[in-house]
Amino acid sequence: MSFQIIGDSCCDYPYLGDDYTWIKRVPLTIDLDNETFVDDEELRCALLISKMAASRNAPKSACPAPGIFVEAYDCGADDVYVVTLSDKLSGSYGSAVVAANMFKESHPEKNIFVFSSKSAASGEIAVCQKILSLAEAGVPFNEVVTQTLEFINNLTTYFILETLEVFRKNGRLNHLQAIITGALKLKLVMGADETGNICVRGKALSIDRAVAKMAELIAERCRNLDMSARTLYITHCQCPDRARQARDYVLAKVGFKDCVILRAGGISTIYANAGGIVVAY
Structure with missing residues (x-):
């Protein structure tokens, strides 16, 4: 067929x-x-x-x-x-x-x-x-x-954004949240819940720490699971070095079979914006 x-x-x-x-x-x-x-x-x-x-x-x-x-x-x-x-x-x-x-x-x-x-x-x-x-x-x-x-x-998705400006403009992040995260320079580790809605999974004071935090969250979620047949997928928006950094952090903690790095198309770009990454497995 x-x-x-x-x-x-x-x-x-x-x-x-x-x-x-x-x-x-x-x-x-x-x-x-x-x-x-x-x-x-x-x-x-x-x-x-x-x-x-x-x-x-x-x-x-x-x-x-x-x-x-x-x-x-x-x-x-x-x-x-x-x-x-x-x-x-x-x-x-x-x-x-x-x-x-x-x-x-x-x-x-x-x-x-x-x-x-x-x-x-x-x-x-x-x-x-x-x-x-x-x-x-x-x-x-x-x-x-x-x-x-x-x-x-069973699919898990995380994403980290350099800026939350698009989320503020389109109303997915309320004005007060935008002010607080901006003033504190927080970077959010976000993800999709079991229904596909966006949710916050963690917070960090820098993008590098956010990537490390995401790797920790993935390792915790994969604890006691055999991931040797699974592939890690990473989309980046104009930041291939950050995608490689995320790959290295995660693979150091979890034994995925492989990692595929992707570049963002237009729809991914309007949400991730420059510097954003989306990780799924």
Whole structure:
């Protein structure tokens, strides 16, 4: 049976080497000060960051319309697996589900399933890689879905931001929290809870200490677990050295099989901003 993995554009890109040929991305769009950016491989994220810094407004993302997803689904594959941003963060999941129902009406012989990653960025790539490993091994469609849902339920995501300005502008961090963290120069170790909502996991007085704190949190969570078959995924936004630092801190404490470093696309960029990292496993 042929298969295709489709992701929204928060599926980030390999930092080094060629892009993943087995993912078909459906782009979200980003609106900032009456300018619209299509989040595809041609988007210049450094330019987007500079425009974000110069603006008083928060960038806003718009999910793909169902019709755009339907076009991506009509790829000739027997089995179609779709991975989106957490349904708590974006309407991408809902749009992809509507599209899947539309597609099944005209293609009842096809198998299609839409996964909310309950994560973003590196977390989405972790889910896509899980699907790829199962599908390439010839695992039947329904079993791929079952095992991937279990993987998502056990997926852990952390992120550390150089600045919380975008969160302040878009209302995800209230004004008082923004003042306090700014005045104290606190760096927050944040993550996704079991439903995919954003939460604070720890605090530190510098970005280096925040990275070390995150490594400690991961080590504590992985205590007594065999991680030798698991891969660590790290998305960075214009800070490859910080991604490598995070990799080294974590791998010194936890025996992951491998670590994959990714560069942020547009959607990851508007939340992580310059200097941010997103870690998932």
